[in-house]
Amino acid sequence: MKKQNWQAPLQSDFSTALGVKPQVLLSFDGERVCSDGGLPILSAVGRRMGLWDSLSRCLSPSGGRVRHDRFRMAMLRVLGICCAYEDCNDFDTLRHDPLFDLSTNLKGDLASQPTLCRFENSVTEEEVQALMRELVEIALRERKKAPRRVVIDLDATDDPTYGQQEFAFFNTHAGGDCYIVQLATFSFDGSRAELVWADLRPGNHGASRDSAGLVEFLVSRLRAHFPRVKVLVRADGAYSVPTLLDMCESLNVQYVIGFGNDPQSQIQSEPFNARARALYAAGDKQPRVYGEFQRRTKSWKAHRRIVCKARFDGKEEKVRFVVTSLKGRPRDVYKLYCGRGDMENRIKDMKLDLYSGRTSCHDYTANRFRLALHAYAYVLLDALRKMLEGTELADARLGTLRLRLVKIAALVRKTTRRIFVRFAKAHPWQDHLKLAVQLLT
Numbered sequence: 001m002k003k004q005n006w007q008a009p010l011q012s013d014f015s016t017a018l019g020v021k022p023q024v025l026l027s028f029d030g031e032r033v034c035s036d037g038g039l040p041i042l043s044a045v046g047r048r049m050g051l052w053d054s055l056s057r058c059l060s061p062s063g064g065r066v067r068h069d070r071f072r073m074a075m076l077r078v079l080g081i082c083c084a085y086e087d088c089n090d091f092d093t094l095r096h097d098p099l100f101d102l103s104t105n106l107k108g109d110l111a112s113q114p115t116l117c118r119f120e121n122s123v124t125e126e127e128v129q130a131l132m133r134e135l136v137e138i139a140l141r142e143r144k145k146a147p148r149r150v151v152i153d154l155d156a157t158d159d160p161t162y163g164q165q166e167f168a169f170f171n172t173h174a175g176g177d178c179y180i181v182q183l184a185t186f187s188f189d190g191s192r193a194e195l196v197w198a199d200l201r202p203g204n205h206g207a208s209r210d211s212a213g214l215v216e217f218l219v220s221r222l223r224a225h226f227p228r229v230k231v232l233v234r235a236d237g238a239y240s241v242p243t244l245l246d247m248c249e250s251l252n253v254q255y256v257i258g259f260g261n262d263p264q265s266q267i268q269s270e271p272f273n274a275r276a277r278a279l280y281a282a283g284d285k286q287p288r289v290y291g292e293f294q295r296r297t298k299s300w301k302a303h304r305r306i307v308c309k310a311r312f313d314g315k316e317e318k319v320r321f322v323v324t325s326l327k328g329r330p331r332d333v334y335k336l337y338c339g340r341g342d343m344e345n346r347i348k349d350m351k352l353d354l355y356s357g358r359t360s361c362h363d364y365t366a367n368r369f370r371l372a373l374h375a376y377a378y379v380l381l382d383a384l385r386k387m388l389e390g391t392e393l394a395d396a397r398l399g400t401l402r403l404r405l406v407k408i409a410a411l412v413r414k415t416t417r418r419i420f421v422r423f424a425k426a427h428p429w430q431d432h433l434k435l436a437v438q439l440l441t
Helices: 039-048 051-058 070-082 088-094 098-103 113-120 125-141 211-225 242-250 263-268 270-281 330-353 364-387 398-405 430-440
Strands: 149-160 169-171 176-188 194-201 230-235 254-259 288-295 304-312 317-324 410-414 419-423
Touching: 039 051, 039 070, 039 098, 039 364, 039 430, 051 070, 051 125, 051 364, 070 088, 070 098, 070 113, 070 364, 088 113, 098 410, 098 419, 113 364, 125 194, 125 211, 125 364, 149 211, 149 330, 176 211, 176 330, 194 211, 194 330, 194 364, 211 230, 211 242, 230 242, 230 330, 242 254, 254 330, 263 270, 263 288, 263 304, 263 317, 270 288, 270 304, 270 317, 288 330, 304 330, 317 330, 330 364, 330 398, 364 398, 364 430, 398 430
Parallel strands: 149 230, 230 254
Antiparallel strands: 149 176, 169 176, 176 194, 254 317, 288 304, 304 317, 410 419
């Protein structure tokens, strides 16, 4: 069998393969075209919001005579994640990409996969903690006007592991070996939630573990920036633990948190279930009855208000509970609690659009650092999305935003004094790109 020459230049008639009559010639002798044309805009967004300065402050400088400094490698990884290059392996080929070089300050060829891997495994616990704390400061610095109320949403999700990762344990709820990812967001005066915390916990940690300390830190930073702000903590039933409730009350912070469906709560909610059954019998096929009662568990120091929503569909009773310090009608309190469902969209953005599950290092701290890089990538793309307020991309998923504004072809031509980055005339989302460029210049 004749050996194929894979290094031969491509210059052959392709019309037969396409089934067309005009002669079609394929070749790789055109000008330099990159597939990530939106990279310079993303890099400029990060510079404007101080994201790159934050990275530089949190990471210790490279010692000795090194070719690739640590800050630039972190910047490279964040931009790569934004462009769907979530693995270090991708940079064995991308290290010569002119737009990645341009977006990370023009210092020659970028770091390769082995160099990036060594860097990720050299980051210390203190540096990871600094990166997480700085994520909170970025969100607070972006606020030009003091908000009246901030909602802190807490949630956790599993991060499956495959191999011998340090501190990866079997989790019954997840049904396998995993890490636990602890997330927190801020919502300023009803605005869309902004990610301010994404930290990795061992797989055998419960969702609410360390949540009281996290809330204490977040509230302290909020009040340091905005002394008069009102704070509300919102979370699902996994967080109705005494330590978190006591912390909220000691900080004078309001809370509305899901509560378990235990036998005592069933007994106390029976009048509302009976009312739902009566409404169904009277012709209401989707009855919803809201009520409240006082409850004190064995681990609580005092009675607390429980709000419930009872439903009946003709077959079974469905009742949900929340524990809260809020006043007002039960219906309004429960409706406010339902707003925490938007936290699921933040989790989808992280896991589905930014591939935050790439925690495949053996070292636990290295995996925490990887998750921090994905969180910074989220903040960067979210900042670009906020710049497009008033357009159809203002509520787009991060994956959609990347596909339309970042993963676009651009011709790169470099002269002695200028670098030309040219996009296609027919690009359907060029008005949005022009808007972003105008806001940045």
